[in-house]
Amino acid sequence: MYKTIFSNIGKYKKQAILSPVTIIGEVLMEVLIPMVMALIIDNGVKKGDVGYVAKMGGLMVLMSVFSLCFGALAARFSAVAAMGLAKNLRSALFRKVQDFSFANVDKFSTASLTTRLTTDVTNIQNAFMMFIRMAFRSPIMLVCATIMAVRQNARLSLVFLFAIPVLAFAVFFIISKAHPRFGKMLKKYDDMNGKIQENLIGIRVVKAFAREEHEKKNFEENTDSVRRAQFAAEKLVILNMPIMQLVMYASITAILYFGGHMAVNGNIKTGELSSFIMYVGQILLSLMMISMLFITFVISRASIQRIYEVLAEEPTIKDSEASQVSAEDGSVRFEDVSFSYYDDMDNLALDSINLDIKSGETIGIIGGTGSSKTSLVQLIPRLYDTTKGRVIVGGHDVKEYALETLRNQVAMVLQKNVLFSGTIRDNLRWGNAEATDEEIIDACKSACAHDFVMSFPDGYDTDLGQGGVNVSGGQKQRLCIARALLKKPKIIILDDSTSAVDTATDSSIRKAFSEKLADTTTIIIAQRISSVMDADRIIVMDGGKITDVGTHEQLMQTSEIYREVYDSQQKGADE
Incomplete structure (x- = not known):
């Protein structure tokens, strides 16, 4: 010692x-x-x-x-x-x-x-x-x-x-x-x-x-x-x-x-x-x-x-620094994956997950609070390791990648939007330190952030203060999305990242994604069904398990959980 x-x-x-x-x-x-x-x-x-x-x-x-x-x-x-x-x-x-x-x-x-x-x-x-x-x-x-x-x-x-x-x-x-x-x-x-x-x-x-x-x-x-x-x-x-x-x-x-x-x-x-x-x-x-x-x-x-x-303390995730493995595409596959935060098979957050996501697909994930939606996507950039089973990204087990390589291929906008002291431009360049002004503006336009950024007197040179105290929750979310887009990843994960924006802005962001990220695998965790109903497939989770998978129309016919959520949200919208 x-x-x-x-x-x-x-x-x-x-x-x-x-x-x-x-x-x-x-x-x-x-x-x-x-x-x-x-x-x-x-x-x-x-x-x-x-x-x-x-x-x-x-x-x-x-x-x-x-x-x-x-x-x-x-x-x-x-x-x-x-x-x-x-x-x-x-x-x-x-x-x-x-x-x-x-x-x-x-x-x-x-x-x-x-x-x-x-x-x-x-x-x-x-x-x-x-x-x-x-x-x-x-x-x-x-x-x-x-x-x-x-x-x-x-x-x-x-x-x-x-x-x-x-x-x-x-x-x-x-x-x-x-x-x-x-x-x-x-x-x-x-x-x-x-x-x-x-x-x-x-x-x-x-x-x-x-x-x-x-x-x-x-x-x-x-x-x-x-x-x-x-x-x-x-x-x-x-x-x-x-x-x-x-x-x-x-x-x-x-x-x-x-x-x-x-x-x-x-x-x-x-x-x-x-x-x-x-x-x-x-x-x-x-x-x-x-x-x-x-x-x-x-x-x-x-x-x-x-x-x-x-x-x-030994890091629980061992980095394969010498690995030359790189993602061939944006495909993701879960093979009999179980996960526990305590390495306890009797206390699982995820249980026997089998899922195959093709490169370029847009996947929505819906589920109640505590259904382990976030736990599922955190295994993709290897923020946690599986307790059992394998996660395959771009044709390779995530454990075969150097962590820096893997995480540069996967952009993740977390539930808690974190910005750092410095200017808006400095924060956005976390996604790509070499990004040009044109690339920064393009990413912000895709995330519906450019207009409000330009409304500040100093524009992209506006100082955000500690933790981004002088922007709203919705503005933080859009800046975090723009930061992720600048990575130009093969996979982008939005973990309830548009919850603080209005439905019109949410729709604009999804439209920009569909146009500019056609080749990027997009995984969207959302509470609003309107945020995922246009996805290629929607995953319904409950109790750490995948209960149903399908399009919006299919799930309306086959999934009771999905239908209940949809009806409750539609009722609220009608009222």
Whole structure:
């Protein structure tokens, strides 16, 4: 797990190595300074040798300057390395998410992925910066200062035999209890971020139903839940510092007491006692830093696990990148296809689907809510893989294609119309990055979008804002259809993509499709029978199965479900 995370240090490895190297220089200077100070007191001040004091004082100043320089370099190197790791880690996470199938994305909530890309990576960044400094500085300082202290007076050093076990027990207790609490705290962050995201996306609905106060109350409950979880975790961690300080000051008090008696009795020089006290401070400070390092590790460990979960997640759809297979035509065939979102044959969304669609056909799909119409068409561009059976596109099993090749042959306008920040032109070129202005205009005319686009002051250079906030639902649908048309695919799938447009516009779009996409296989999922009644064939679905297939006239005679839907819609139209 740790190897996977920290392998992302990449080109910042040099800074990660230089930081502990410069730390060693800083520590050596700091450890030698008390020894020089002892010499100044015992050999210079006591004997009144001003020249010796000045010479050794200058040496101590020089050592302090070197220590300062080494420390500054170490801080810079560690900061660069830690921020570089965070940058690479976020990039690795984002690339991994881009490789996920829909099934993988379903496993992690959007809010959770956002928290992992922000809060969790920041936790690791801070922990890594502290680690490459303190994990080297504190142990080296502890060893060197201990050696120097024992050299000064071995008897006084026995104080550490009592201090170290107390510190070790305190750190072990805090680590063992705090880790699971931080894991719970991060899950609460996920819930809070999910609520923020949901509220911001649905802000118009909130205002339309005057639910601002309700949402405020819910959000306060979410933030309070985060506060309680954070308090439960932090109240253990904050014990670390007072325990460390208590042991540190108790040790110094004991050393002053016993050392003072020894100095009075002439068993230790004044300078030696002063330097010994400084070494004790360095030792106890090192122990404190080591304990803080362990605590930071506990905090970051939960974040490391959460990020590793994403990086270690295997995409359920394996890409055949080296495949040279290309669609021969726009034919689609389902061979005994069953599909479950949970890979559970006892919980099927699609059951034993057999269907043969010829290239260039226009196919309509009708069915009630939950009849798995969308699940069926999502298998064609391999957004999901079948649980059983095969899907053949253009004469080849979809698993034989490179995903990019397959999805470039299949254009799909999803139920949820998504536009991105940028201009209308930028969004349309998602369909074809090399599309000319003439091709863009032609696609928009086919999707009945050109007129409303030109009604904007900036035309195709109009900025849509985040998610296309300044266009209506019907306008979004038409822009998404135009974007799909620019791909010039062999198969185009419209998943209830004209539900927000009026019947006249719907009719115009269908007419343009029949004229300009005569060689393209067109699959239309619709709630309105008027949207599919001119199709070559109409598929009626119910409960994840195909119940009937035929033309409008045939289904009016043979399909009870189709006839009921038609009659209810006609009745509504008549009324």
